Amino acid sequence: MDNQLHLISDGSFSGEHLQIVKRIHRNIDYLHIREKNKTAKDILDILEALEGIGFPLAKVIVNDRTDIAVMKQCTGVQLAYHSPSIPLVKGSFPSLRAGKSVHSLSEAKQGQQDGADYLLYGHVYPSASKPNQQPRGLAELREITGMLSTPVFAIGGITPERTKEVIEAGASGVAVMSGVWQADNPVQAVTAFRQALNTWKGG
């Protein structure tokens, strides 16, 4: 499997974000709609806007709201600690991809045991979106990817430059938020991530 690039929305998805997505969409594998303060209808409006620019919902992963993912035939749902469990989701929606956000080896083991299709692990580096939390570093990432067969994507403070060591630590790709949305040039940032991911093929 090629290394994947997941782009996570930053909670303030707007027309500006849509214009960026329009220009980068061939270079990302998945777009996560993670808009915790928006209503279901707001999220559906975003999905319709994505359809409107020709972005395939088969590349969209919806945060927490399994119903929206199913109703709009998105590829999957991203589950956090406050979400329904993987077994509950898979029990009703077995064909939906279900990813779990994890922050430790034990959570990662549990995620694999529960049947997660993939894990988002982080945050690996200091991250603008988690200013008060200690980054977890590469050692635990390496331990997780060494022990588990479930694909793990690294999240948190990832840059194109750091992609090499993350992939060498066994990640199957990276998930990025501020590294794209807050970049001076988001389109160039995505290209740089894509190139780095294509260059480093894993350890």
Added chain:
Amino acid sequence: MDNQLHLISDGSFSGEHLQIVKRIHRNIDYLHIREKNKTAKDILDILEALEGIGFPLAKVIVNDRTDIAVMKQCTGVQLAYHSPSIPLVKGSFPSLRAGKSVHSLSEAKQGQQDGADYLLYGHVYPSASKPNQQPRGLAELREITGMLSTPVFAIGGITPERTKEVIEAGASGVAVMSGVWQADNPVQAVTAFRQALNTWKGG
């Protein structure tokens, strides 16, 4: 169909509420879990607690979260303006009951046209939960129930004493929140609603 009593949770569901539900559950037709500020996991915890006291989830309607209703085999979902549309919900989950909250004749007509299984119309009387909004009164309720075949339940400031005129205006029952939770004796309040609903059989 007998007139129905829907009890709506008040956004602060706790162990105290659970104890009340335990004592009244044979006297209510449906319990709506409407806990807008709670996470999916919180709502699932409430559903598990309800199962724990023997309250059948076949009598539970979940607000907004179709996924939770499906995963826990609750009877239905209650949809508001910020929720997915009835056609979207029914398209993916045809066997789930879908109720729509409406506030006018035109919204009610739209709800029926969209395939809602029932409508909650309100608020009919001055309501503690909508202090700044003008109550809609009985005239529009009468107009709605006269024009539509979809069952309509009246909500907003309903008391056992007001139940008669609501049923005579064509409602198929009432939905109650503070009339039960804020009653001096919630168990007696439910009994009084039940008796009023059984007495007045509609116009």
